Amino acid sequence: MTARHLFMISLGGVIGTGLFLSSGYTIHEAGPIGTILAYGIGAVVVYLVMLCLGELSVAMPQTGSFHVYADRFIGHGTGFTVAILYWLTWTVALGSEFTAAGLIMSKWFPHSPTWIWSALFMVVIFVSNAMSVKFFANTEFWFSSIKVIAIILFIILGGLAIFGAIHIKGYQHAPYFSNLFKDGLFPNGFKAVFTTMLTVNFAFSGTELIGVTAGETKDPEVTLPKAIHTTLFRLIIFFIGSITVMSALIPWQKAGVNQSPFVLVFNSIGLPFAGDLMNFVVLTAILSAANSGLYASTRMLWSLANEGTIPLKVAQTNRRGVPMLALCLSMVGGILALISSVVAASTVYLVLVSISGLAVVIVWMAIAISEINFRKQWLKTGHTVSELKFKTPWYPVVPWVAFIMCLLSCVLIVFDPTQRPALFYMVPFLILCYAVYYGKEAWSKHHGSTKNQYVNPDKSHEDNL
Numbered sequence: 001m002t003a004r005h006l007f008m009i010s011l012g013g014v015i016g017t018g019l020f021l022s023s024g025y026t027i028h029e030a031g032p033i034g035t036i037l038a039y040g041i042g043a044v045v046v047y048l049v050m051l052c053l054g055e056l057s058v059a060m061p062q063t064g065s066f067h068v069y070a071d072r073f074i075g076h077g078t079g080f081t082v083a084i085l086y087w088l089t090w091t092v093a094l095g096s097e098f099t100a101a102g103l104i105m106s107k108w109f110p111h112s113p114t115w116i117w118s119a120l121f122m123v124v125i126f127v128s129n130a131m132s133v134k135f136f137a138n139t140e141f142w143f144s145s146i147k148v149i150a151i152i153l154f155i156i157l158g159g160l161a162i163f164g165a166i167h168i169k170g171y172q173h174a175p176y177f178s179n180l181f182k183d184g185l186f187p188n189g190f191k192a193v194f195t196t197m198l199t200v201n202f203a204f205s206g207t208e209l210i211g212v213t214a215g216e217t218k219d220p221e222v223t224l225p226k227a228i229h230t231t232l233f234r235l236i237i238f239f240i241g242s243i244t245v246m247s248a249l250i251p252w253q254k255a256g257v258n259q260s261p262f263v264l265v266f267n268s269i270g271l272p273f274a275g276d277l278m279n280f281v282v283l284t285a286i287l288s289a290a291n292s293g294l295y296a297s298t299r300m301l302w303s304l305a306n307e308g309t310i311p312l313k314v315a316q317t318n319r320r321g322v323p324m325l326a327l328c329l330s331m332v333g334g335i336l337a338l339i340s341s342v343v344a345a346s347t348v349y350l351v352l353v354s355i356s357g358l359a360v361v362i363v364w365m366a367i368a369i370s371e372i373n374f375r376k377q378w379l380k381t382g383h384t385v386s387e388l389k390f391k392t393p394w395y396p397v398v399p400w401v402a403f404i405m406c407l408l409s410c411v412l413i414v415f416d417p418t419q420r421p422a423l424f425y426m427v428p429f430l431i432l433c434y435a436v437y438y439g440k441e442a443w444s445k446h447h448g449s450t451k452n453q454y455v456n457p458d459k460s461h462e463d464n465l
Helices: 003-012 017-059 065-073 076-108 114-131 133-162 191-203 220-229 231-249 261-269 274-306 324-343 348-380 397-415 420-446
Strands: none
Touching (some): 003 133, 003 220, 017 065, 017 191, 017 231, 017 274, 017 348, 017 397, 076 348, 133 231, 133 261, 133 274, 191 348, 191 397, 261 274, 348 420
């Protein structure tokens, strides 16, 4: 993968239905200023985590990176748990994305069954990942480009409408930013900002895909820092820019009640075929997320097999460098998640969604702790900070602040009755993951086999840290 691929994959992994569909609901819950504040804090947290991941990824570019870092710098059980959590996050997302893609197509073709479209998109995404890493990267580049163009167009047209250069229905004169403040700074109270923070963190999940791609990136010491340093800037422009425009043009009480705020604004401006255009953009957003998700979950399984935690044959690649068995297993996982959303929506699927929602924040916490321990170990083996090609600034303040803010967003779930079950399902699931790992280790020792820790024979002991 090249710099342009990495730039768009890290952006494409983040911009999904959360921004296009759910953002209106967030404004409705927290009010305009509360939502902007929550997204601003969320962007800073993500950027801090990316700075930690940057140092690790440039020092040790590995496919499926943060599971390997957690394994080496926290503990084998944590590495296994992080990989399972991250694999589950994207696998569950695959199921819901294929369903959503089918539902969008049924708006255009109302008499066709949704499952046919879902199956068709499954084939498309599977083929995109099965061809080669470069083919996947090019597909993701174009999917992401459509989303980015749509958001830039939205911000430009919305900005012109805010200042009266374009007429918008319902306003006799330029609205400016009066809708942001007219009902006070926090119309539903300041507590709403914290409950929104949880959904914001989930909306930003996908940025860490930069780390997963590290082992398959050209010149990682150049391309990774470039992608990471632009993360904060991009999140502010695309997310906070869009939300500011929505909040200025749509009264917060009306936002997110019936339809996508993007469609609402484009319709009010008088853009022809606004609904169809946005449905097309949302469809590409869904397919892009599914494409990235299948890639990420496949690389996590490959990494687990490469480390010897699951059977080694899962790590075997074909002549195009694609781990086909890992790809097929991840696809089956996505199909099973899709089936559970239909057959057992209120039991199995609810538990899966709850766990996968919190999983990304726990992965971010593991990245922060891995970076703290890596730096300690790096210095202990006689290296100096100046030898690192990418350094996390303000160490150890940045990783500790990232860890504490992620931990707070997990703890704050207790105060939101709708999201509280996620915590109740997550804790037993974490205990189960550790129990499975250590149970397997005990069984292996008893039967005389050991963990196949991957070591690159061409590197020195220090480089294999």
